[in-house]
Amino acid sequence: MRKLDLMLRDQALLGVALVSTLALIGASTWLVIDLLVTAWPRLGWHLLWQAPARAGRAGGLSSILVATGAIVAIGLLLAAPLGIAAAVALSEARSRWADVVRTSLDLLAGAPSIVLGLVGLLLFGDLLGLGYSLATGGLTLALMVLPLVIRFAEVGIRSAPAEQRAAAAALALSRWTTLRRIVLPAALPSLAAAITLSIGRALAETAALVFTAGGSDRMPTSWADPGRTLAVHIYDVALNVAGGDASAAAAAVVLLAILLVVQVALIVCLRCGRSR
């Protein structure tokens, strides 16, 4: 009798797990199909190289893709090296201050992006005089993803086994060699995850960028020009442009495709890195 109960319970658990998995897959599939159907009339390769026309109702996304790429690149080129360096410092530090820094980072990570947008506007836009520009947007994004990069990188750096660190010390390897040849390679998967997540957050960010990068859909010609990212464009076209639904959906499809490419590229990179 008891055995039967246990079996039933196992089956029930399995059922619940199966149903929730299917629900999750179903929901995202439905989302993608819905997007594709709505976007269908506007989909095509012209999205990649034509400039937007009639407030986004027609034309492509060229200027928006360029602005997105530039802002994400500025943000990551700043956040990745700074974040990894900070993570190394944190993981090596034995002082109480490290905990203070970690707590502040968690606070920063939890800050609503609209607040970070205002901070970015004041700090980089006003104080540094960068105004509404790709640079201000990129710097604000860096500020936003920095805590994420630091925490993930630190987890990765700590994942190098203590035994290997001891072995490295016993071979009289310097801290720098130990870090470069043993610790960082072990941290690579975490670092890659941190970068992917950061790109994801950066691509999806709207609130912080409306304030800092501006909303102009013209082609930016320098880092001091304002620019509109994909997410901001989707938000604007969906909300402010009558008859913009198909265009917004098309831009969303492009955004999803970019995220997919980024993910796959990182997985491939990691595979290559590991087999080397």
Place this chain on the structure above:
Amino acid sequence: MTVLRAGATCAGASGTCAELRLEGLGLAYGARWAFRGVDLIVPACRISVLVGPSGCGKSSLLSTLNRLDELQDARCEGRVLLGKQDIRAEPDPVLVRRRIGMIFQRPTPFPLSVRANIEVPLCEHGVRPAHAREERIETTLRAVGLWDEVRDRLDAPAQQLSGGQQQRLCLARALALQPEVLLLDEPCSALDLRAAGHIEDLILSLRGFYTIVLVTHDLAQARRVADRLALLWPGADGGRLVGVGGADLGLAEPLPDASATAYLRGERVAVAGLARTAMKSGV
């Protein structure tokens, strides 16, 4: 065996391989002493084996000899003389660790290729040019009997090797730096019998070329390889050295401590004070 260094004598980087002299050595984690008051002479070019029940501070003692204890929050007292130099007083631990190699209980290959595992330390310590490093890599891999097994996959990840092969690679890596002293921290205990036998043979083949300190809890192995045997015994105030002698320590003449004698004779023994001192070094 392959002679690892020029000349039949035990000639290290700084001339001859020296004896180690431990004077009043002790190590504490916080308020707890892992071991204390250890005076011991480790003769040059011989195999000295340190035995004792787990938790008596054997591994901790070994870690003070190349100052690995400094990676943790530990407090060390006493002196360790390598030849005439007090290595605990040397400002730069890197200089100490270059002269004193170490092998750990679990094999610790780096997540690099077989070749890079040896080459990275060689590069770090200025072995140039590249062909000199290649030569050193081959010599040491031959010395540990690994060359024929890995010559075709020098660029494969070291972590794909078997446990015994990994441990021999770690030994080769340590030998490549041409140390004067080798510290072996239970190098066979994580390996199967055959691989363990292989490592034991290797240790014996190194006799006469290096000053070796082997820590083990395998008494039979200790008696097989030891030129000198020392017993570290747990006490209320950390482990203490209760007997030093030849490989037959405690067999013919009993030690003052009856349970220590029983331990050395392979009898079952209740170890007092172990609960309080049973703190692994964790290195």
